[in-house]
Amino acid sequence: MNLHTHTDFCDGKGSPEDFVKKAISLGFKYLGFSAHAPLPFRCDWSLSAERLDVYCDEISHLKAHYQKKIRILHGFEIDYLEGMGFPCLSEGAVCRADYLICSIHFLKTPQSAMTSPKFAEIDGTYAQFMLALKGHEYSLKKILSNYLSATEQMILTPLAAGMVKIIGHVDKIVLNAQQLPEFEGLSDWFYKELFNILLQHRDHYHSIEINTRALYKKGLSQPYPRYDLLELLAGQRIPLILNSDAHHPSELNAGYKETIERLESLTNVNSKNLNYKWLKK
Ligand SMILES: [Zn+2]
Ligand SMILES: [Zn+2]
Numbered sequence: 001m002n003l004h005t006h007t008d009f010c011d012g013k014g015s016p017e018d019f020v021k022k023a024i025s026l027g028f029k030y031l032g033f034s035a036h037a038p039l040p041f042r043c044d045w046s047l048s049a050e051r052l053d054v055y056c057d058e059i060s061h062l063k064a065h066y067q068k069k070i071r072i073l074h075g076f077e078i079d080y081l082e083g084m085g086f087p088c089l090s091e092g093a094v095c096r097a098d099y100l101i102c103s104i105h106f107l108k109t110p111q112s113a114m115t116s117p118k119f120a121e122i123d124g125t126y127a128q129f130m131l132a133l134k135g136h137e138y139s140l141k142k143i144l145s146n147y148l149s150a151t152e153q154m155i156l157t158p159l160a161a162g163m164v165k166i167i168g169h170v171d172k173i174v175l176n177a178q179q180l181p182e183f184e185g186l187s188d189w190f191y192k193e194l195f196n197i198l199l200q201h202r203d204h205y206h207s208i209e210i211n212t213r214a215l216y217k218k219g220l221s222q223p224y225p226r227y228d229l230l231e232l233l234a235g236q237r238i239p240l241i242l243n244s245d246a247h248h249p250s251e252l253n254a255g256y257k258e259t260i261e262r263l264e265s266l267t268n269v270n271s272k273n274l275n276y277k278w279l280k281k
Contacts, residue, residue, distance in 0.1 A: 001279075002252050003032030003075060004101055004168065004209065004243035009055045010036040011045035012247040020062055022249035024069050030279055031252075032073035033059050034101050037088035039079060041119070046079075052093045071279070073098040077168060080154035082108040083117045095160050101209065101243075102154055103168035107146050109135035122147065122173050129176035140182045147173045148193050155201045165204075166241060169211040169224035170194065194225075195232050202238055210263075212255025213245035223259055227266065234268035242274060 005019055006012030016033055023031040035055055036046035047055060056074065063072040075097050078086050086102070088094045105123050109132075112118035120132035122143070136143040151170065159165050171194060177183050198208065210230060214220040223230075233240065242259065246252045263269045 001028050001030035001032075002243050002246060003030070003073060003099065003166070003241065004034050004077065004211065004245045005032065005252070006035060006077075006245070006247045007033065009051065009058075010047045014249045016058055016062055018249045019246070019252065020066055020070065020072065022252050024066070026253055028070060028252070030071045030073060032075045032099065034075040034077040037076040037078045037094050038091065040081070040084065040087045049091065052091060056093050056096075073279070075099045075101060077101040077103055079106065080104055080150060080157065081106060081117070081119060082150050082153065083114045085157050086159070089159070095163070097163075099164035099166060099206075100159060101166045101168040102159075102205075104147065104150055104154060104172070107132055107143065107150060110142075110146065111135065123169075123175060126176055126179060140177060140180055141186060144173065144177060144186060144190050148190070148197060151194065152197045152201065155197065155204045158204075164206045167198075167205050167208050169213070169245070170198070170208055171225040171229065174224075174226075175214065175218055175220065191226070191229055195229060198233060198238065199236055202236070207239035207241045208233055210240050210242045210259065211245050212243070212259050213251075215255035215258065216244075216251065217254075223255065227262060230263070231266045231268050234266065240269070240274055 007014055007016045007019055020031060038049040038052065039046045059074040066072060076094050078088050078094065078100050080086055080102055105121055106119035107122050109118045109120055120135050121128045122132050133143055136146065211224040214222065214224050230240065242256065244251055244254050244256065
């Protein structure tokens with residue numbers, strides 16, 4: 001299964017139907033579509049508000065058409081923006097999804113006013129990250145603290161009652177942050193804080209995603225989040241869900257084999273953590 005996929009409706013390659021066919025050939029029981037929901041500013045990797053209805057119609061059509069072969073779920077990946085919450089929730093179509101993956105791709109530049117916030121991308125290229133860092137006076141500690149506080153606010157920001165809330169690639173800022181030598185001295189502090197936030201607010205989300213894109217696309221040796229954090233979360237019985245963040249049908253199970261092997265070697269992670277009971281409802 002995989003609930004984190006991007007097709008040519010946003011920044012992926014391939015039609016939703018190409019993804020469905022590939023998922024069936026892989027023997028998946030479930031496939032979820034999670035287009036980047038529209039943002040309140042120009043962004044070349046998100047779905048535009050004008051195409052929301054076409055996207056929803058396409059997924060509903062595939063859901064019905066392939067129902068005997070695979071269970072298709074209709075989701076979105078939605079951005080948390082500090083000071084604005086989840087702006088895409090103003091779109092009715094987003095609120096009717098089967099589940100939402102909540103992620104941070106942007107941080108508010110500290111100097112910008114809450115009334116007219118400016119955002120900088122933190123998970124794009126290193127150059128984009130450096131621009132975000134510049135807005136934090138080149139202080140890695142400052143940008144990591146801001147990321148942690150945005151993560152906490154995101155978790156505490158409610159969705160509509162009963163909506164399934166999955167936290168996407170929860171330590172993604174590390175992709176760029178670890179390229180700076182100062183990260184080594186901050187890493188233990190960062191992960192301790194992150195774990196505390198996830199533990200303290202566990203009632204405010206459904207599950208934490210294990211995202212393998214770091215492994216097969218970004219050249220990292222661990223998924224998002226790192227195995228030691230996964231071990232701690234699993235030890236607290238926090239539900240985890242395995243996704244690949246596929247941007248092409250060929251990536252639907254990318255990184256799964258090595259991640260599953262590694263998860264099996266951890267003491268706390270077992271089938272109880274990878275708990276998909278809610279899907280059966
Ligand atoms: Zn994302
Ligand atoms: Zn994604």
